[in-house]
Amino acid sequence: MSKNGYLQIHDPLKPKGQAVGIDLGTTNSLVAAVVQDKPRCVPVDEGDSLLLPSVVHYAKDGGVVVGARARRLAPEHPDDTIASVKRFMGRSPDDAETRKLGHYRFVPGAKVVRFDVAGGTPVTPIEVSGEVLRALKRRAEAHFSTKVEQAVITVPAYFDDAQRQATKDAGRLAGLEVLRLLNEPTAAALAYGLDKGSQGTYAVYDLGGGTFDVSILKLEDGIFEVKSTGGDSALGGDDFDRVIAQHVLQTMGVTEPSPSLVAEVLAASRKAKEALTDAPEVQLTVGSHTQTVKRADFDAWIQPLVQKTGLVCRRALKDAGVTAAELDGVVLVGGATRVPAVRRYVAEVFGREPLGDIDPDQVVAMGAAVLANLLTTVDRQDDVLLLDVIPLSLGLETMGGITEKLIPRNSTIPMAAAQVFTTFKDGQTGLDVHVVQGERELVQDNRSLARFTLSGIPPLAAGMARVEVRFSVDADGILSVSAKEQSTGVSQSITVKPSHGLTDEEIEQMLLDSIDHAEEDIQARQVREQRVDAERVLAEAERQLREHGDLLQEGERPAIDAGMARVRELMKGEDHLKLKEAVHTLDEASRPFIERVMNQAITQVVAGHSVEEY
Amino acid sequence: MRTHFDVFGLPRAYDVDVPALEKQYRELSLLWHPDRVAQADARERLKALEGTTALNEAFKTLKDPVRRAFYLLKLHGIDLDREDAGAQKDMPLEFLEEVMELREALDGAMEKKDLARARSMATDVEARRKAALAEAAGTLRALEGGGGGADLVKKASHALGRVRYFTRFLEQVDAFEEESLS
Known part of the structure; x- marks a missing residue:
């Protein structure tokens, strides 16, 4: 049990356990919590790693593996191991981005993306993300030895409504109450600003595994006001890997690589990219193929991608009404900002050296933890407040397929806006409403969020019936739409959700299914706790045998050794009851010996020696 | 009808002291924002959400001279943003x-x-x-x-x-x- 665990259990202000912040990343995910006033990331994977690779493997027996282990299974089972699932969130199967990503087996004809994986049932991106979140939740619970039920989950600032809704649904599926969806650059600013006590106007440049965001924020007296945000929800370090992989496959002379080869080359490319941060050139090996990759070549390959971010930065500055020179600093976030060419480019665009003194991988989760802590504090005494914005304009389709914007991008949320529509035919009783998100003038170039027909309008002469359509965006950046017929006072209120997610019924069913697994979750925690216990007992037994082996009596050693072997064996398994029993047996077998050790110690103290000598 | 000016307790006028408005906006946000009352009961939180939405709408409209002008015209009965217009x-x-x-x-x-x-x-x-x-x-x-x-x-x-x-x-x-x- 961790030291923090005790404190958390007895904190009467936290009846719901430990509130956490989660950075649900394209490549890696992290979980952090505020402990003793400081945000800290929690170990969540092999070797106490703070980064959980966002990779989920579905095994034939229906089992699910998440993290580094899943990533190692990818080359052998490319179809059953889903990586970078964040790039599929809230996207439809016929989305260009979806097709670009896929070596996976998709279920054909489905309205939402479904991966056909081993284990029987096809899974949606929401479920895959749900598995990553569930793994983070469980591992955080094991770390704190307390429940984790409330979380702030971060999303790219540039995520649209469908992507946000999908992320929130994934949180629900994992059994988490999503306290807030927090924009990643804002999370970073929160961690940064509070840590450094910064004031002024800052740009946060966040290049993650699969998404790019830039936000311009004004920090003043604890208020973090986002002035503007921009980004590209399909651009990140993953794309750098792909660029390297393309060149490698070309060098290898392979034109139609198998999915496993692609997975292998991508893994090697990622390693090469990371190594090139410190080395001017690296050796890349795939099977029997070896080649040198020079940093200068890599820089040239990724240049077009990196330059795409510059345009976005300039527009964000313009939207915020500031120039680069007026900024007080530029903060780097996201693993891909480790690439030297990216750093150089950011320095060039903003005309200054960027700051990066908080680990760019951890800073987002830390900021989320800070907000989770604030949101679960009763009777707040601080004056910290985040004023965030929506990244993309929300509007309606009007005559001729033109987008009419109701809420412009960079509006502070929560926000609402209403528009009055009139009927254009005599006796018209229905009105088609098409909700879209994006900046383009033509509806077809924007993201379609929902379509519905308002019916039950009283039949009146053209132009007489007035229908007010109202958009409300909540603090998570999620939209709901309601409509009211004004002329007769008949109010018909409906709430619309985006069409690319799962329906509420589907989520409910999945939640029910996951309750079946809840038993397993408790079991998993007990196994984990029992293992920690067993480890402690083993270590103690080994120490006593090493230091006081002379006190063993005839025939004792084999029983203790057998007991230890049994404990070691069962520690590998999942049966915590058997493990507990074995620990007890070992305890019993070594008791006479341990008593002798203690007796001798006491005797020697009495005889004038100090315990320290032993 | 509660106007955007009412939200800030200001008299209806074309000219607005924007720095003062901004200061007031920040103070009211600290009082009303849903994040500040996340632990309160559902009714209180809904009130906070509605209050902050109205505040954000009012601030967006009044801080910008163009939006403010369109809004005043609307108060005089002409809504240029209406779809049929x-x-x-x-x-x-x-x-x-x-x-x-x-x-x-x-x-x-x-x-x-x-x-x-x-x-x-x-x-x-x-x-x-x-x-x-x-x-x-x-x-x-x-x-x-x-x-x-x-x-x-x-x-x-x-x-x-x-x-x-x-x-x-x-x-x-x-x-x-x-x-x-x-």
Whole structure:
């Protein structure tokens, strides 16, 4: 049990356990919590790693593996191991981005993306993300030895409504109450600003595994006001890997690589990219193929991608009404900002050296933890407040397929806006409403969020019936739409959700299914706790045998050794009851010996020696 | 009806002290924002959400002189943002001629991918927009000061109709510029 665990259990202000912040990343995910006033990331994977690779493997027996282990299974089972699932969130199967990503087996004809994986049932991106979140939740619970039920989950600032809704649904599926969806650059600013006590106007440049965001924020007296945000929800370090992989496959002379080869080359490319941060050139090996990759070549390959971010930065500055020179600093976030060419480019665009003194991988989760802590504090005494914005304009389709914007991008949320529509035919009783998100003038170039027909309008002469359509965006950046017929006072209120997610019924069913697994979750925690216990007992037994082996009596050693072997064996398994029993047996077998050790110690103290000598 | 001015306890007027408004906005946000009452009961939280939504709407409208002008006109019964926008058809003939002329010139420049021409048109239109806004501001000041009625409303409506058109024109040039550069 961790030291923090005790404190958390007895904190009467936290009846719901430990509130956490989660950075649900394209490549890696992290979980952090505020402990003793400081945000800290929690170990969540092999070797106490703070980064959980966002990779989920579905095994034939229906089992699910998440993290580094899943990533190692990818080359052998490319179809059953889903990586970078964040790039599929809230996207439809016929989305260009979806097709670009896929070596996976998709279920054909489905309205939402479904991966056909081993284990029987096809899974949606929401479920895959749900598995990553569930793994983070469980591992955080094991770390704190307390429940984790409330979380702030971060999303790219540039995520649209469908992507946000999908992320929130994934949180629900994992059994988490999503306290807030927090924009990643804002999370970073929160961690940064509070840590450094910064004031002024800052740009946060966040290049993650699969998404790019830039936000311009004004920090003043604890208020973090986002002035503007921009980004590209399909651009990140993953794309750098792909660029390297393309060149490698070309060098290898392979034109139609198998999915496993692609997975292998991508893994090697990622390693090469990371190594090139410190080395001017690296050796890349795939099977029997070896080649040198020079940093200068890599820089040239990724240049077009990196330059795409510059345009976005300039527009964000313009939207915020500031120039680069007026900024007080530029903060780097996201693993891909480790690439030297990216750093150089950011320095060039903003005309200054960027700051990066908080680990760019951890800073987002830390900021989320800070907000989770604030949101679960009763009777707040601080004056910290985040004023965030929506990244993309929300509007309606009007005559001729033109987008009419109701809420412009960079509006502070929560926000609402209403528009009055009139009927254009005599006796018209229905009105088609098409909700879209994006900046383009033509509806077809924007993201379609929902379509519905308002019916039950009283039949009146053209132009007489007035229908007010109202958009409300909540603090998570999620939209709901309601409509009211004004002329007769008949109010018909409906709430619309985006069409690319799962329906509420589907989520409910999945939640029910996951309750079946809840038993397993408790079991998993007990196994984990029992293992920690067993480890402690083993270590103690080994120490006593090493230091006081002379006190063993005839025939004792084999029983203790057998007991230890049994404990070691069962520690590998999942049966915590058997493990507990074995620990007890070992305890019993070594008791006479341990008593002798203690007796001798006491005797020697009495005889004038100090315990320290032993 | 509760106006955006009421949200801040301000008298209805065209001129607003924006720095003071900003300060007040921050203070009210600290009091009303849903994040500040996340642990309160559901009713309290809904109240916070609605209060903050109204506050954000009011602040967005009042801090910007253009939005503020359109809003005041709306309070006088003319909503230029309405989709059917009957008021827009009401514009004087010479303005419609001006629109057609500008439209043709911009289409020509875009067809020839003549960014320099589009930019110089934008500079010219920006000046016209400023002049129209100044005229609208003057008229709205007179209106709020209690002088005149229907004539002034019509005058303000025509001026803002021009502002609205010029703004859209400039947005189109912006989009064209971004497209040409990328």
